[in-house]
Amino acid sequence: MPDPKGRLTAQERTFAKHYAATGDGAYSARMAGYGSPAQRASANLQKPGVLAEVRLQARKRLESEGAEVGVQTLIEIATDRQQPGGTRVRAAAELVKQSGIGRADDGRPKEPHEMTASELQQAIEHLERLAGDRAKIISGVAVVSGAERDDIFA
Numbered sequence: 001m002p003d004p005k006g007r008l009t010a011q012e013r014t015f016a017k018h019y020a021a022t023g024d025g026a027y028s029a030r031m032a033g034y035g036s037p038a039q040r041a042s043a044n045l046q047k048p049g050v051l052a053e054v055r056l057q058a059r060k061r062l063e064s065e066g067a068e069v070g071v072q073t074l075i076e077i078a079t080d081r082q083q084p085g086g087t088r089v090r091a092a093a094e095l096v097k098q099s100g101i102g103r104a105d106d107g108r109p110k111e112p113h114e115m116t117a118s119e120l121q122q123a124i125e126h127l128e129r130l131a132g133d134r135a136k137i138i139s140g141v142a143v144v145s146g147a148e149r150d151d152i153f154a
Contacts, residue, residue, distance in 0.1 A: 008049055015044050020057035071098070 008016070011032045018028035025041025034040035044050045077083055077091035112120060 008053055012044060012047070012050050013053060015041070016050055016053035017057050019045075020054045020061060071095070074098075 011034065015028045015032040015034070018031045019025060019041075022028060025045060026037040029037035029041040029044065032040075074091045074095050078088050078095060080088070083091075110119065112123070115123065
């Protein structure tokens, strides 16, 4: 039962931490010390506060352990001479990107005059995708407002 202010109990927090790590409700309820673990797991997973804590714990785990595993895997692929060249290059490029080496010294993105031709092409493609995502599809005839009709520079 949460406290009167809606905060989670220690058992609920422990349950959420184990559930975020394993996805196993009964195991998580047992680890949190609940009797009737399957029923308590089901009940906990109906509580918005517990679900929010599960998401928080999962995000924390992803940011720490997941990032570490991801980087280690990329390093293994990039340095494994048995991997195809293209695979190694993509892994190495992702490592460089994630390391921030492709950024200006102050951590900001490179200015266009600082970019290589390849980086410029990637930036253009990215901006075109963004513009396409924001474009509004209008069927029929274009509608021009009165102000725009009168203003030859509009």
